[in-house]
Amino acid sequence: MRICLVGTVSPPDEARKVMAHNLLSILAKECDVTFFDLQRLLSLDEWDKVKKFKPDVIHAIMAASPFSFLLTRILQRMCKNPKTVMFSPIIPFRGYSHGLWFAFSSLLEPTVPLIKPDLVLTQSAEAEATYRRLGCNVMPFVYSGVDLDRFHPISSAEKKELRARYEVESDKFVILHVGSVRKWRNVECLKKIQEDDENQVFLVGRPATKYERDVTELLERAGVMVTHAYNPKIEEFYALSDCYMFPTTDAAGSIDIPLSVLEAMACGLPVVSTRFGGLPQIFSEADGFYYADVAEFPDRLKLLKSQGAAVKTRELVFPYSWENIAQNLLNVYEGLLS
Numbered sequence: 001m002r003i004c005l006v007g008t009v010s011p012p013d014e015a016r017k018v019m020a021h022n023l024l025s026i027l028a029k030e031c032d033v034t035f036f037d038l039q040r041l042l043s044l045d046e047w048d049k050v051k052k053f054k055p056d057v058i059h060a061i062m063a064a065s066p067f068s069f070l071l072t073r074i075l076q077r078m079c080k081n082p083k084t085v086m087f088s089p090i091i092p093f094r095g096y097s098h099g100l101w102f103a104f105s106s107l108l109e110p111t112v113p114l115i116k117p118d119l120v121l122t123q124s125a126e127a128e129a130t131y132r133r134l135g136c137n138v139m140p141f142v143y144s145g146v147d148l149d150r151f152h153p154i155s156s157a158e159k160k161e162l163r164a165r166y167e168v169e170s171d172k173f174v175i176l177h178v179g180s181v182r183k184w185r186n187v188e189c190l191k192k193i194q195e196d197d198e199n200q201v202f203l204v205g206r207p208a209t210k211y212e213r214d215v216t217e218l219l220e221r222a223g224v225m226v227t228h229a230y231n232p233k234i235e236e237f238y239a240l241s242d243c244y245m246f247p248t249t250d251a252a253g254s255i256d257i258p259l260s261v262l263e264a265m266a267c268g269l270p271v272v273s274t275r276f277g278g279l280p281q282i283f284s285e286a287d288g289f290y291y292a293d294v295a296e297f298p299d300r301l302k303l304l305k306s307q308g309a310a311v312k313t314r315e316l317v318f319p320y321s322w323e324n325i326a327q328n329l330l331n332v333y334e335g336l337l338s
Contacts, residue, residue, distance in 0.1 A: 001031040001333060004050050004082075006072065007061035008038045013230045014206050015144070015255045016089060020061045022145060026326040036075065038062070050075060055082045057333045060117070064088035064131065065101075066108035069115040076117075083336040084117035087143055088127045089255035098184065098252045109134070118336060123256035123278040141332065142282060144257035145325040146266045146317055153268035153314065154239045162240040168225065172200035173305060176241035176269075178234065178260040180206040181216050181226065184253035188215060189294045190245065191222040193301065200225065204237050238267040243304065246273035247294050257282065262320055265289070265313035272300050282320075287312035 005027070007020035020035075027033050034053045040046040050058075058075050062068045064086045072084045092105035113135040121141040122128040131138045154162075163170050175193055179185050187203060194201045201224040205216075220226055231237070238244070244264030248254050256277035264271055270288035273279060283289050288311030292300040 001057065001330075001337070002053060002055045003027060003031055003033045003333065004036055004053060004055035004058045004075070004079075005033065005061055006036040006038065006058060006068075006075070009035070010039070011230055011232075015259050016061055016063070016087075018259055019087070019143065019145070022147065022322040023061065023326055023329070026322055027329070030326070030330060047078070051078050053079075055079055056337055057083050057085060059085040059329075059333075061087055063090050063092055064120055065092040065105045066111050066115070067105070069112060069117060072117050073115045083119070083333070085119045085121065085332070085336070086117045088120055088122045088131060091127055091130050091251060093130065094252050102252065112136070119332070121332070124281070126251065126277075127256055139332065140281075141328070142257060142278070142320060143325055143329070144255065144259055144262060145320050145322040146259070146262040148266055148314075148318070148321050151235050151238060151263045151266035159240055162236050166236075166240060168200060168202065168240060173198050173243070174241045175199055175201045175243050175245050175301070176204070176237060176264065177201070177245050177247070178204045178206075178237065178263070179248070179254065179258070181219075181228075182212045182253075183215060184248070184250045186247045186249055186253065186294065188218060189247045189297065190224055191219060192298055193245070194219075194222045194224050196298070198305075199301075202237065202241060203227070204231075204234065235263070235267070238264055238269060241267075241269060243301065244269045244271045245297065245301075246271065246276065247297065248276055249274050249294065251277065262317050265317045268311060268314045270304055270311045271313060272297060272304065283316060287316060289313055289316060 005024055008017050009021045012018045012021040036050050060068050060072045076084050093109050094102040095106050096103040116136045120131045120136045120138050128138050190201045203224055203226045205228050246261050272290045275291050
């Protein structure tokens with residue numbers, strides 16, 4: 001089987017790049033794989049490389065939007081009609097309130113039935129309903145994964161050393177969030193968590209996205225530690241923490257199954273999350289994984305600290321290793337080609 005993946009991998013500082021980075025290396029062990037790098041979209045050599053490769057499947061690891069549908073359709077025609085697959089990390093049809101990309105996607109929504117791929121893989125009920133309404137062939141499929149070797153629990157001594165390195169007080173209960181510092185992410189609510197003197201909120205921003213200065217300043221004034229620079233050892237931030245919080249409610253704020261939640265679970269952290277996207281479809285409340293409305297976060301955190309219950313979140317993400325995701329994808333490809 002010959003597979004062409006379409007996306008961006010460098011630096012792996014946000015979800016779609018992380019997906020492409022991991023799936024590219026794993027799938028290449030099982031079959032012939034080439035990569036169409038969107039950072040070289042205007043390079044004729046990049047297009048010629050794909051044409052000469054003659055893929056059986058073209059799989060775009062980017063948001064399922066009119067732009068990506070059109071690009072995939074052009075590649076398909078150029079390569080004599082291989083099968084085409086698309087992830088749907090974020091639904092782009094959100095109107096004009098979330099910026100130009102969402103605005104143009106919404107404007108071009110009527111074109112989707114004309115340029116749709118052979119299959120759209122979705123991770124939430126909303127995404128599934130949206131793309132079915134647009135006439136797409138849809139398959140519910142978990143494609144968010146985690147590197148279980150990179151993200152893992154560490155010893156108390158290692159945690160103490162990491163806190164000293166990042167200047168985090170050793171006696172604090174550290175609550176982590178990883179993601180873009182913007183209102184869509186609803187990170188302002190972490191200010192309330194920081195008001196408890198026992199807590200230290202640590203927010204690791206995504207440099208690939210534009211920071212909203214007012215949100216950052218609000219959090220920093222409250223005592224939240226905010227880091228802006230890309231760190232290739234992001235696993236260290238999970239390792240030094242005691243709990244992970246995911247407060248996002250706006251569907252435009254994250255992919256439907258956030259990688260950061262899976263990474264935190266792989267590190268053995270308890271997680272408090274909103275019922276966001278596809279999370280409720282794969283995780284029930286159990287073994288250190290909790291759902292709550294944002295207003296309930298402070299009380300849920302107090303209960304979590306007082307109970308001291310056994311946390312087994314790492315075991316919950318074993319089915320979502322990148323190796324398992326890649327094998328499941330190969331089964332999808334084979335089904336399309338049969």
